[in-house]
Amino acid sequence: MTPDPGDSAPPTIATVLAAARRGDFRVASQLADALADQTPPGSPEALRLVNIRGGIAFERGELDRAEAWFEEAIRLANDLDDPQGAAKAANNLGSIAHLRGKNVLAASLYAGALEIHRAAGDLVGEAQTEHNLGLVHRQLGEYELAQSHADRAIAAARATEDSGLLALALTGAVAVAISRGNLRCARRTLVGARAFARASGEALNLLEVRRLQALLALRACRPDVALAQASEAYLAAHRLGSLHLAGECAALCAQAARQLERQRLARGFRARARECFLALGAVEALRRLAGESAA
Secondary structure (H helix, E strand, C coil): CCCCHHHCCCCCHHHHHHHHHCCCHHHHHHHHHHHHCCCCCCCHHHHHHHHHHHHHHHHCCCHHHHHHHHHHHHHHHHHHCCHHHHHHHHHHHHHHHHHCCCHHHHHHHHHHHHHHHHHHCCHHHHHHHHHHHHHHHHHCCCHHHHHHHHHHHHHHHHHHCCHHHHHHHHHHHHHHHHHCCCHHHHHHHHHHHHHHHHHHCCHHHHHHHHHHHHHHHHHCCCHHHHHHHHHHHHHHHHHHCCHHHHHHHHHHHHHHHHHCCCHHHHHHHHHHHHHHHHHHCCHHHHHHHHHHHHC
């Protein structure tokens, strides 16, 4: 059982991040709120905390709140003359735009952030932003560009020696390989992603690996395996409170159930996915779900 923040030592940035990495976003949010009361307004620490609070809200599916935090982060970064802080917030705003189906805006925000990260030699920021650009281009069907961004994300992540970041970058490459129908490459890359996700212990990385395993099974014409794996991933995402991953896993369950001609189960999972995506305002995911339903 996770102890109540009020019963533990005073919160720090490290304790907030630790709670977020293990997927306990409720506690991470409580710790961040408590830490905000102790942080000097307008300070570099306040900027970092605002970006972190936005990230926590994003993972909980509170996109309007996350957007407000990231916009506040850009304002603070400008006041502090901190382009790196502004770039991190712009990258995060790009993720919100992407979920909402504003791909042109998302790509523009990512590209601007990437330029700043490269100029500063920030390999972490570079890996994160290259990964995000790969997601946009993959969704647009621009697989060559998506692969290029995924490759650069992996190279930057390797240079940081951050296992969690490398796991994230590798999952992007797996998704591109699956989209291109290269299942052998996807399986090989997923082995590495799984190993680094386990090494990092980051809950969302581990969950994304599980989702991709289920997607691979579905593409390999094993809907029974896909349904079992995706159902477990859905429950894990639901426990974490990650609306986006819960929605993606539920949508995958619906596809697998439909292939198994379990129509009632498929309808149930499709309804859950739609509920998650509606709560997020995830326009592209809703369109995809509608297309799968009509197919």
